[in-house]
Amino acid sequence: MMQTRLTWCCLWLGLAASFSSFATTSDLHPQHGIAMHGDLKYSAGFSHFDYVNPEAPKGGAMRQAARGTFDSFNPFIVKGTPANGLALIYDTLMVRSDDEPFSKYGLIAAGVKVAEDFSSTTFYLNPKATFHDGHPITSEDVIFSFNTLIEQGNPQYKSYYAGVDNVVEIDPHTIRFDFKPGDNRELPLILGELQILPKHYWQQHNFSRSSLEVPLGSGPYKIASFDAGRKVVYQRVKNYWAADLNVNKGRHNFDRLVFDYFRDTTIAFQAFKAGVFDYHQEYSAKNWATAYTGEVFDSKKIIRRLLDDANPQGMQGFFFNLRRDKFKSREVRQAIGLMFDFEWLNRQFFYGAYTRSDSFFAHSELAATGLPSPDELAILEPYREQLPKDVFTQVYQPPATQGDGNIRPQMRQAVALMEQAGYQLKNGKMLDPQGNQLFFEFLVYDKSFERVIQPYRRNLSRIGIATEIRLVDISQYINRLNSFDFDITTMRQGQSISPGNEQPIYWSCDAASTPGSRNYAGLCNPAVDELVQQLIRSNTREELVLHTRVLDRVLQHLHFVVPQWYSPSHRIAYWDKFSQPKIKPAYAIGLDTWWAKGQDARSSNTKEDTHE
Known part of the structure; x- marks a missing residue:
């Protein structure tokens, strides 16, 4: 059902970890990742995730439909209706691998150490990490992000991070989260999901206000243009600081990601068949059984696929x-x-x-x-x-x-x-x-x-x-x-x-x-x-x-x-202009690993994608 799209911030990923899940003794070097149980799949120095093509070409666009409308570029507060895709703007301390139940590897945080008694977690920031304006990401930004989210963000943040007692800046690139007494062993991975906000930007802006002012981020994409309530276009950041990190190799391959808004699902589907957008996930069993007919399907111009979903269905x-x-x-x-x-x-x-x-x-x-x-x-x-x-x-x-x-x-x-x-x-x-x-x-x-x-x-x-x-x-x-x-x-x-x-x-x-x-x-x-x-x-x-x-x-x-x-499967359809890696991740559709092929990869911006 479309209801899943209303989960604006991914706050429902959790785990329970055993002592053997982490390198926990204080005299060990920082670890490159932390796992739910046992060993990480990917060892230190790994080149890329198995489910990507590290040689995937960059370029082209993917256009998707979004439902309803939007009036905000702030997904962290209750007010307003955020635009689709805003998570693309912000990097997190660590990034999840989609072929493990729940493991995190370094992104903004190049390393992590978990105290032996699980009383704290220390993150070591990558000194190369920067926001889109070139400003370095420091411990101050991490502290600011954490405090701002629990004080002014959606109330679920306060609950989600309730086990944190204190945040301490060790130095400009080292930060420690101290935990409240208890036995909450998942906090290290949960904190790895923290999206980092630029303190210098938000000090000049009202975080609690719903707004269409384009925010500053640090992630692989930034907002290039938008038509309020109707369309938002994301542009791949050419000088993205983490483009060559192992956790990003073969990912974020499209130059542009476009979300067109439709108030009616029937109209949206007709627009998809007409080529107005490229990718569609079908939530109606009736449509899947009866509506995918005609020349565009017979000729395989539009490809239909059922993808197994290994996640719990909730x-x-x-x-x-x-x-x-x-x-x-x-x-x-x-x-x-x-x-x-x-x-x-x-x-x-x-x-x-x-x-x-x-x-x-x-x-x-x-x-x-x-x-x-x-x-x-x-x-x-x-x-x-x-x-x-x-x-x-x-x-x-x-x-x-x-x-x-x-x-x-x-x-x-x-x-x-x-x-x-x-x-x-x-x-x-x-x-x-x-x-x-x-x-x-x-x-x-x-x-x-x-x-x-x-x-x-x-x-x-x-x-x-x-x-x-x-x-x-x-x-x-x-x-x-x-x-x-x-x-x-x-x-x-x-x-x-x-x-x-x-x-x-x-x-x-x-x-x-x-x-x-x-x-x-x-x-x-x-x-x-x-x-x-x-x-x-x-x-x-x-x-x-x-x-x-x-x-x-x-x-x-x-x-x-x-x-x-x-249904234990994803129903997806897309115009035959994309390629995918041979291996699909078990716990995601993996759109961020796709790439445009042939002429589509060389296409330039089109008029309809540049509305302001």
Whole structure:
């Protein structure tokens, strides 16, 4: 679903590391990278990642469609709707390899040392690192970036970096992060994700203001031009300081990256077929099955591919806003979930392309299955009084139908659950104890999704529940999510292969009351808070998997989501003007490793790409 594009800053990558994951003794030299578990795949002095072509030519352009509009070039704050691609502007301390579950290698930080007791991490900055204006990147910029993000940035930063106690400048190119007491072993890698802002630039600008003023960065691209709300063009930085580093060899090959904005997905797809842009990722199973026809496809001018996705699929579904009194009852939420006929939708609309979501870590070893194991029960037992009994005694499975449209068994179960919650079905209306009919809105920003919701609405009306669809533009949608102003909305809560410090942002009581957090459901359960902290403190991969399954099991049985579906593959299509390396990274599509071929690589700027 398009919902994944609303993750403006990549804040959900985590891990739990064992002692053997790091070189931790203080007398060792700085390391070139740090890994989730065990050894790094790439040794010191490696030439390039395996999934790139180090000889890939530079040049040409890739044009993509973006959804909705934009009014800001500041992706770090709650205000405004940021443009797509802004992460290209900023370098981070370290960079992830896309063929390992979670390993980081030096970028701005040429080296890193982790204290033996995990009380601190020291980064050694590359003295060649500069911003686009030639100003050197120093420890002052790192300190400024960290403090600015947690003090003025999106509230999720404060939660994400909550384990940091102090930041110390050792010298202009050496900086140490001291950690609070505890056992949070993922902080070194999380800090490696820190995007570095130029202190000298932001001292002259208002960081908290949403603006289309072009910012200063240090990354492989900078904003060359834009048409407010309609298009943004990024130009490859010719004198990019890190162009020849091993972590960048064979990457960032296009001279220009163009994002054209469309408010309607149907119009965007027609524009793609007409050659207005080059690359398209398809989120509709129906379109994938029926719309890719015609001469451009028959002649292979446009190429279609399915790419395996090794990442957990997370949870996509209808998320309840638990801040609403009408959704406080778990029985009410279960009843509403019973009326969603996935099997019928999958047969009628999706050509059987989807698998029903049944886990918050679907399609991975992290997903809870079956009844709790003895080890899981040992973790759950202290919270027995705070959790639904089903957590201990029942295997979670989303409601299932025959797919023929007959949902009478589900209707009977749903009405019984509503009656347990104090409702009564009278004269075709589901009434609460005060005599008010249960009513709620589905908040959506994509008109095409109405076809999925309408059959669901009809089913709900059969048990007397009244609903409406509230269609808003993307900017209003984001603002309403940030302020938790909705009843039910569709989203995908993505997950990494190694969850950790990002989990409180999704599930904690603190995040539930913090506008702009990603706890959209408003989940607040003290047992969940404690289970999340246990997950973060996992010492080994085995412990991490165990604690994640426990958390998943509890989330499943709280019924604050009506699960939808997932596909374990990326559906992509592109005009035949690009080449890719022979090896695809396991954990990414790898667009940053593609390059233009033939005449397309030699093409110059076109008129439509130079709007100001």
